[in-house]
Amino acid sequence: MVFNLGSQAIQISIDTTYTFHENVKPSGYTISKFVGFPKIPSFLTIHNPLRELLPGFNDRSGISVWTRMGRRTLDISKFIQIVNDFQPTFFQVLSDYDVSVSSSVKRIRKSTSRNLEYLNEVIQKIDSSARSAFGTIEVSWFLVSPFDAEIALTHMLEKQHDFNGFILNGVKTSGKINPINISNIIAKLPENKPRFTPGEFKLWEIMDLVRSGVDLFDSSVVTRVSEEGQVFSLQLEKLNHSKATATPVLPSNESIPAKSNQINGDFSSDNENFSAAQLVLNLREKQYFGDFSPISTTCNCYTCRKYTRAYLHHLLCTSELLGPVLLMMHNLDQFEKFFQAVRQRLPDEQKFAELYEYLKSSDATQLPISVIGNTSTEVKNDDSPVRRNAARITNQKLSTIEGD
Amino acid sequence: MGPGLLEEARGLHNFMNWKRNILTDSGGFQMVSLLNLAEITEEGVKFKSPYDGSECMLTPEESIHIQNKIGADIIMQLDDVVSSTTTGDRVVEAMERTIRWLDRCIAAHKHPERQSLFPIVQGGLNAELRQRCAEELIKRNTPGFAIGGLSGGEAKEDFWKMVSISTEILPKGKPRYLMGVGFSEDLVVCSALGCDMYDCVFPTRTARFGTALLFTGQITLKHKKFAQDYSPVDETCHCSTCTTYSRAYIHSIATQETVACHLLSIHNIAFQMRLMAKIRDSIKNGIFPEFVQEFMLGMYPTKNYPQWSLNALSSVGIQLI
Numbered sequence: 001m002v003f004n005l006g007s008q009a010i011q012i013s014i015d016t017t018y019t020f021h022e023n024v025k026p027s028g029y030t031i032s033k034f035v036g037f038p039k040i041p042s043f044l045t046i047h048n049p050l051r052e053l054l055p056g057f058n059d060r061s062g063i064s065v066w067t068r069m070g071r072r073t074l075d076i077s078k079f080i081q082i083v084n085d086f087q088p089t090f091f092q093v094l095s096d097y098d099v100s101v102s103s104s105v106k107r108i109r110k111s112t113s114r115n116l117e118y119l120n121e122v123i124q125k126i127d128s129s130a131r132s133a134f135g136t137i138e139v140s141w142f143l144v145s146p147f148d149a150e151i152a153l154t155h156m157l158e159k160q161h162d163f164n165g166f167i168l169n170g171v172k173t174s175g176k177i178n179p180i181n182i183s184n185i186i187a188k189l190p191e192n193k194p195r196f197t198p199g200e201f202k203l204w205e206i207m208d209l210v211r212s213g214v215d216l217f218d219s220s221v222v223t224r225v226s227e228e229g230q231v232f233s234l235q236l237e238k239l240n241h242s243k244a245t246a247t248p249v250l251p252s253n254e255s256i257p258a259k260s261n262q263i264n265g266d267f268s269s270d271n272e273n274f275s276a277a278q279l280v281l282n283l284r285e286k287q288y289f290g291d292f293s294p295i296s297t298t299c300n301c302y303t304c305r306k307y308t309r310a311y312l313h314h315l316l317c318t319s320e321l322l323g324p325v326l327l328m329m330h331n332l333d334q335f336e337k338f339f340q341a342v343r344q345r346l347p348d349e350q351k352f353a354e355l356y357e358y359l360k361s362s363d364a365t366q367l368p369i370s371v372i373g374n375t376s377t378e379v380k381n382d383d384s385p386v387r388r389n390a391a392r393i394t395n396q397k398l399s400t401i402e403g404d
Numbered sequence: 405m406g407p408g409l410l411e412e413a414r415g416l417h418n419f420m421n422w423k424r425n426i427l428t429d430s431g432g433f434q435m436v437s438l439l440n441l442a443e444i445t446e447e448g449v450k451f452k453s454p455y456d457g458s459e460c461m462l463t464p465e466e467s468i469h470i471q472n473k474i475g476a477d478i479i480m481q482l483d484d485v486v487s488s489t490t491t492g493d494r495v496v497e498a499m500e501r502t503i504r505w506l507d508r509c510i511a512a513h514k515h516p517e518r519q520s521l522f523p524i525v526q527g528g529l530n531a532e533l534r535q536r537c538a539e540e541l542i543k544r545n546t547p548g549f550a551i552g553g554l555s556g557g558e559a560k561e562d563f564w565k566m567v568s569i570s571t572e573i574l575p576k577g578k579p580r581y582l583m584g585v586g587f588s589e590d591l592v593v594c595s596a597l598g599c600d601m602y603d604c605v606f607p608t609r610t611a612r613f614g615t616a617l618l619f620t621g622q623i624t625l626k627h628k629k630f631a632q633d634y635s636p637v638d639e640t641c642h643c644s645t646c647t648t649y650s651r652a653y654i655h656s657i658a659t660q661e662t663v664a665c666h667l668l669s670i671h672n673i674a675f676q677m678r679l680m681a682k683i684r685d686s687i688k689n690g691i692f693p694e695f696v697q698e699f700m701l702g703m704y705p706t707k708n709y710p711q712w713s714l715n716a717l718s719s720v721g722i723q724l725i
Contacts, residue, residue: 020656027634027652036648068660290409306421310409314419321665 008336009041009089011218013048014074014082018067021085031086044088045167046074046095049198049220052174058098058110076121083126092167094118095136100173101143108145111138112152123162132164134196139170143180153188165194168214172199186213200224203234203338204360207352210342222335226327229284229316232334236341237298239358279362281309283327288313301333302326407473415475427603428476430467430509432483432524432552444484446501464508468521472514478581480550481509483524488556488563495528502526503540510544522581524552525570529562538573548579551599555584560712564597568719571598588617588679592699593716595683596692607676611668614658617675619702623651625668630655643674693722700724 012031024034032042046065047053057064062075079094095118096111103111119135126133135156141149166189171177186195196216197209206217225232281288281295291309303312303326315323345351413419416426434442434451443450448463464482471479482505484498506523513521523541527533541549551570554563567582574580581601582594591602607617614626616637623630625637633651645654645667657664686695696717700709701724709724717724 017656023631023652023656026632027650029634034650034653036653289405290412292413308419310413311419311421321662324662325666 009043010035010037011043011045011049012086012088013045014079015047015051015065015067017086018065018072019069021082025085031088041089042086044083044086044091045198045218046092047097049218050200050223053097055098055100058096058114063094063096063098076118079118080122080125083122083131088131090132090134090165093122093133093135093163095138095167095169097136097138097169099138099140099144099170101140101178103140103144105145105148108141108148112141112148116152116155119156119159119163123159128162128164133162134165134167134194135159135163136167136169137185139168139178139180139182139185140173142185143178153185157188157190160190160193165196165216167196167198169198171197171209172201175200177205182209182214183212189213202359202363204356204363206338207342207356207359210346211352219332219335222328222331225280226324226331228282229323229327230280230282231295231312231327232279232331232338233281233296233299234279234334234338234359235296235298236337236355239355240341240344279359283309283312284316285313295330296334299330299333301330303330303333407470410475411473415473417475425478426474426476427478428471428474428480430471430480430482431462432467432480432485439487446504448482464505465512468509468512469514472519476519478520478522478548479513481506481521481523483526483552485526485553486528488529488553488558490528491530495530495533499526499528499533499537502537506541506544510546520547522546522548522550524550524583525574526553527566528553529558529566531565531569534566534569535573538570542573542575546578548581548601549574550581550583552583554582555586555590555604560710561715564593564712564716564719567594567599568597568716574598588619589700589703589710589713591676591679592683592696593713595687596696596717596720596722598720607672608669611672612665614654614664614668616654616668617672619679619699620705621703625651625654626658627655637668637671638675641671641674641678643671645671645674696722697725 010032012035017031020031020034024031027034030038030042031044032038032040046063051066053066054064057071059073062073062078064071065074066072074094076094083091093115096114099108099111115136115138122133137153137156141152168182168185171182189195194215195213196218197214198218198220200220201209201217202221209217283295288309291313293309294304294307295309295312296304307326312323312326314320315326341355342352345355410416410419417423432449434449438451441452441454443452448461448466450459450461452459462482467482468479481502484501484505486495486498502524509521509523510516513519523544523546525534525538525541527535527537538549549570551567551574554566571580576598579600580598581603582599583603585591585594585599585602586604586606594602610617610622615622615624618638619640623637630651633655635651636646636649637651637654638646649667654664654667658668682695682699683692686692700713701707707724714724
């Protein structure tokens with residue numbers, strides 16, 4: 001393989017694979033093996049996280065998924081069949097997602113009661129020794145009817161020994177973070193079960209969520225960024241550089257003119273300018289037409305070792321299939337490096353805040369300030385959320401998710 | 405802007421980081437494919453942009469200069485191309501002009517020491533015209549030759565005869581490049597007729613539509629019958645697609661997910677390379693006729709060989725079993 005999947009799992013969603021499961025079963029393959037990654041853990045979710053879901057399509061018979069063939073109703077028995085056919089390593093329990101800040105209380109109650117019903121069915125009918133179920137909590141329950149939300153949560157927690165993780169759905173609606181204190185919800189959840197927030201978040205928003213206690217994220221933002229012809233150029237190696245000890249990464253780019261391959265190992269002159277750095281570049285822009293440097297001089301991914309911004313610009317402008325492929329490879333690599341940096345910095349609040357500020361301050365298209373609990377940039381004292389979460393996460397819970 | 409950028413990049417090999425050979429065409433084919441937008445005169449071809457009406461003139465000199473900047477290892481002359489179904493005076497005119505344009509291309513070529521310029525034999529489906537054209541081109545002492553103006557919509561029986569005439573006349577010690585070919589069977593038969601090099605969009609185009617190439621023909625993986633076929637696309641193939649994925653998986657994504665285009669393109673190109681390797685190896689080992697027999701039997705297990713193939717192969721002494 002040209003890139004290393006590292007500590008990642010592959011996410012498969014039922015909407016895009018709706019027609020598959022009948023064709024996987026006779027082979028006896030897991031879904032991982034069927035899609036060509038036999039050794040990589042798989043996480044089966046209901047929907048593709050980048051898909052905007054339409055309201056009003058769930059009812060007693062089941063929830064809606066939008067497949068290639070159009071909208072289909074997914075009921076609990078079909079869901080269980082799909083899970084048994086795909087044999088995913090982890091999966092999201094069927095969940096009624098059709099709630100938002102503007103839902104009626106009645107709609108909220110339908111959602112909570114169905115989720116509990118689905119959870120009970122799954123616990124009874126799916127053998128949990130082989131795979132891990134994640135129960136879904138809808139953030140909007142708490143926004144509309146905290147009373148019903150608390151009841152639902154209590155019931156879920158009664159069953160907590162029968163499932164393995166929590167999905168917090170609906171942290172964002174229409175691209176905006178909901179005004180709810182995620183930390184407060186998470187505080188009620190057991191410490192030893194991972195928490196996953198699906199969907200597209202900016203990198204600093206991910207760090208806010210990490211502060212609040214979230215462990216798992218998907219790569220939606222990477223897909224989105226790549227689709228727009230954009231690339232991350234986080235230069236984390238420079239940020240992490242300690243003058244005393246670091247050996248600079250000197251990848252060699254096999255591509256063109258020698259002058260653009262001059263990798264200057266001395267980062268000292270750049271130390272002052274981190275916050276001004278442009279961390280996301282749009283390679284469709286004309287300025288890259290004759291730019292013979294790699295996306296990032298400190299990145300060692302396949303794309304940066306072999307190709308230049310000018311060539312990628314050309315591929316994007318001529319709609320060549322290779323363009324998005326190369327962008328995704330680079331962006332996934334950057335994303336993985338970002339998570340390594342987050343994990344490394346978690347025990348040290350100052351370092352964590354340094355990365356957070358670095359990412360947030362260069363975000364040119366900042367949304368209105370997200371209000372996630374009290375996760376501002378304040379560095380608190382000993383019992384700050386960051387430190388508590390650091391202790392919990394570094395107690396190797398994540399490694400059970402990462403797989404070997 | 406493009407050629408200037410490539411000049412700055414010191415050639416296409418560097419720009420796209422491809423260390424192997426590159427061959428560029430002259431832009432001449434668009435005279436046929438974009439006939440409505442092209443005005444052909446002795447000076448060159450004037451193309452009109454369908455987007456903004458602007459015009460650009462492609463002369464033999466301009467074509468060669470652009471190809472010089474691109475820096476491909478093999479470059480093509482600008483020829484006056486007509487569709488293979490055209491007949492009459494236009495065909496004669498095109499053939500004669502191709503010769504005059506060749507001389508202009510040779511004169512304009514800046515790097516004959518590192519870029520091989522190939523002339524293109526034209527003459528439509530007229531044996532006499534092809535012969536005259538080939539004889540003239542040979543006088544220019546180029547490193548190789550292309551055979552053009554075929555692989556359009558003409559009948560296969562006419563096609564192979566024109567190929568055969570060209571390979572008869574063209575010098576045996578220089579490569580013959582048959583443009584626009586093609587299907588597996590065509591590659592084998594034309595190799596028997598004496599061609600050495602080919603180009604075709606078919607393998608990748610058909611891949612994008614979900615079809616895989618095998619030594620037994622083609623399979624359209626979108627078809628329901630592959631839904632639960634867990635064998636590789638091609639049991640005998642070692643490409644990354646065949647060693648990682650099953651027919652069932654490709655069936656489930658063909659024409660739906662972009663990655664299917666990549667996976668089948670990889671296989672089809674690997675297939676093409678295997679096919680050409682088998683042709684080369686069997687020639688080197690003196691068993692080419694046996695290879696052809698085996699190959700054709702693989703494609704036509706019931707021996708319902710197409711007549712044109714039988715005729716073409718028979719003309720060079722190969723009988724099928």
